[in-house]
Structures are given as structure tokens and as C-alpha cells.
Amino acid sequence: MILLEKIKNVRDQFNADLECINDLKSWEDIKSKYLGRKGIVSSLFLDIKELDPEDRKVIGKALNDLKNDLQTQLDSVYGKIHHRKKEEHYIDYTLPGLPFFKGTRHPLTQAIDEMLSIFARLGFDIAYGPEVETDWYNFSSLNLPPHHPARDMQDTFYVDDGIMLRTHTSPVQTRYMSTHTPPVRIVAPGRVYRNEAISTRSYCMFHQIEGLYVDKKVTFADLRGTIELFCKMYFGKNAQIKFRTSFFPFTEPSAEVDVSCFLCQGKGCRVCKHTGWLEIMGCGMVDPNVFQAVGYDPEKVTGFAFGLGVDRSVMLKLDIHDIRMLFDNDVEFLKQF
Ligand code: DAH
Numbered sequence: 001m002i003l004l005e006k007i008k009n010v011r012d013q014f015n016a017d018l019e020c021i022n023d024l025k026s027w028e029d030i031k032s033k034y035l036g037r038k039g040i041v042s043s044l045f046l047d048i049k050e051l052d053p054e055d056r057k058v059i060g061k062a063l064n065d066l067k068n069d070l071q072t073q074l075d076s077v078y079g080k081i082h083h084r085k086k087e088e089h090y091i092d093y094t095l096p097g098l099p100f101f102k103g104t105r106h107p108l109t110q111a112i113d114e115m116l117s118i119f120a121r122l123g124f125d126i127a128y129g130p131e132v133e134t135d136w137y138n139f140s141s142l143n144l145p146p147h148h149p150a151r152d153m154q155d156t157f158y159v160d161d162g163i164m165l166r167t168h169t170s171p172v173q174t175r176y177m178s179t180h181t182p183p184v185r186i187v188a189p190g191r192v193y194r195n196e197a198i199s200t201r202s203y204c205m206f207h208q209i210e211g212l213y214v215d216k217k218v219t220f221a222d223l224r225g226t227i228e229l230f231c232k233m234y235f236g237k238n239a240q241i242k243f244r245t246s247f248f249p250f251t252e253p254s255a256e257v258d259v260s261c262f263l264c265q266g267k268g269c270r271v272c273k274h275t276g277w278l279e280i281m282g283c284g285m286v287d288p289n290v291f292q293a294v295g296y297d298p299e300k301v302t303g304f305a306f307g308l309g310v311d312r313s314v315m316l317k318l319d320i321h322d323i324r325m326l327f328d329n330d331v332e333f334l335k336q337f
Helices: 002-020 026-037 040-050 051-089 109-120 147-152 172-177 218-237 288-295 310-318
Strands: 132-134 158-160 161-167 182-192 205-215 239-247 251-260 277-286 302-309
Touching: 002 026, 002 040, 002 051, 026 040, 026 051, 040 051, 051 277, 051 302, 109 182, 109 205, 172 182, 172 205, 172 288, 205 277, 205 310, 218 239, 218 251, 218 277, 218 302, 218 310, 239 277, 251 288, 251 302, 277 288, 277 310, 302 310
Parallel strands: none
Antiparallel strands: 132 161, 158 161, 182 205, 205 302, 239 251, 251 277, 277 302
16 A cells, blocks of 8 residues: 555645745646646556556545545635735725826916906906807997908908907997996906917917996096006006007097016017017097997096907916917916916
8 A cells, every 4th residue: 555655645745835835826836746737646646557456446536535635725725825916906095195186277267367356456347248249249339330441450250241259358348338327347358269370479369358437527547547557466566557559449549558578677578579568458538439339428428448468468477478378278388377
């Protein structure tokens, strides 16, 4: 019964080897050492061919038992290794969380909110109008009758006959006056559209804030005082402003407003094209024809209006050199503000 002795030895040796299994690789090695095609158990099976039938029965059974036992034990060790491997991938809930980027408002939204809050402190209400506008409100009611050459100043995107994307926020003036009686004191922010060649300084869509103040005896001095106060509050108390005479069909007299360049404090630099000044809005005293268009009596009321270029002002204040950056939605760029 040398073979029975051998089987016992194999068991002992196997049990010792089993203790050494610590990963999948060593498990596989042990498995093939004992149960592989050329493994120890297979070679024992070869030996029984030499035995006489009686012994072969006994030893055969012992060998089969050995083989099954080893297999069962290997299976159980495999289960443990596998479980441990899974545990290694478990999430550690005690680790600090990954940092996440908190969203911010778009620089234009921030600027519009800041500008509106300045005007709110001066007593202006906020009004809104549609971005798709009729010819009447966008042009005719503003003293720009059909064929008026000034219509060409604003290359228009037409949606349909007499329907267009508004080219400025001025139509909110006549919309508002059509449904309200004086006194009127509003600011109207919003997008406007013009079919302009796209470049670093102009885009096919941009933002304006329209202002309108109508009451008895409103004067150009009120306009000037309001604009000056606004500029100092928004651009800083050292900002200087300058009114230049200009022309708009809906105001008479009309002016354009420049602020001293924030970058060079008026000394002249690349941003202000070495003039020391930056143009930020058009304004003037409301033309009597506009009052007539909305049913106000120009003998009884006067008013001032202005149209402020928001994108331009934001670019100036934040030192942004390409207007397109405001509309590219590049988060890396936007999150700086
Ligand atoms: N609507 C003009 C434009 O977009 C700007 C403007 C000029 C608005 C004078 C006004 C104004 O209200 O009085 O070019």
C-alpha cells in the first residue's frame, strides 16, 4: 500500500501549499501543480494501472476522493481571493470628495444686473420688449419712416415682410409709451441683432440698455446729470465723460457719450485707439415726432432717452479684446469672471 502512503503525503503537501496561496496567480500555480493534466494527481492515476484489480478499486476510490477534495478546497480559496479583490475596489466613503466647479453668472449678465441696479437706485423701472419686432416699433414710430436713409445705419435681419429682429432696444420706448401715460422712467435691457461683418469689435448680436425719462420739463441737464452719475457709479469715480453732438432720428438734439479710457486714464492707448476716450452710448432729447407717434402731447411733456452698448462697456471694464469671446461659451474663459 505504498500508494495510500503517497496519497496521504500529497494531501499533507497540498495543505501546506494551500496556506501559501495569496493571489490568483499562486492559486493557478497550485491548481495546475496538483490537478493539471500533467499534475501530481494525474500521475498517481497512472500508477494504479500496475495494481491488481482488488487494490485498484480501493486505491482508485481513494484517488478520486483526493481529487474531489483538492478541487473543493481550491474552489473555496478561489472564492476568498475573488471576494478580497472586489473589496480592493470598494469606494472609500471616508475620502474627501472631488472638488467641483461652482457655476457663475455670465459676465454680460453680471454687468446688466449691475447697470440695472444703478438705474433702479435712480428711480428707473425695468421694461422688456420682444426681440422679433414690427417695422412700426423698430423704425416708423421712432421717426424712421420707410425709405429714411438712417434705416441703412442698422443692417437688418428680416424675418418676414415688415417683421424683423430688432436692431436696437429703442422700440421698447414707443411700446412702453403706447401703453403708459407720463411720467415714464424706464430702462430696457435686451439683445439686438444686426447683419454686420463679424470681427473682434462687432458681432451679429449684442446687448443694449435703453433708457427713457419723460415728464414735464425734463431737460438736457437731467440727461447729462443722469449719464454722468451712472458712468461714475459703473466705471469708477475718476471716470470722465464727454458729450459729442450726433444725429439720431428719434432724438433732437442728439449726442454720443464717451468715457475716459479706464486702461490709460485718458492718456491714450491701444484700447482707446490713442484717443483717450471710448464711446459707450447714444442719447438725446426725445423727438416730438416720437411723442406724436405714441399719442403724447409734445407741448406738455419733454424727455430724454439713451441707448447704452452693454458688450462694449463690459469689454472695456474687463479688458476683453474680442467680442466673440462673450458668445463662445468657453467655460475656461468665462469662469475667470
Ligand atoms: N438706438 C441707437 C442705436 O442703437 C442708440 C440710441 C441713440 C438710443 C440715441 C437712444 C438714443 O435712446 O436717444 O444706435
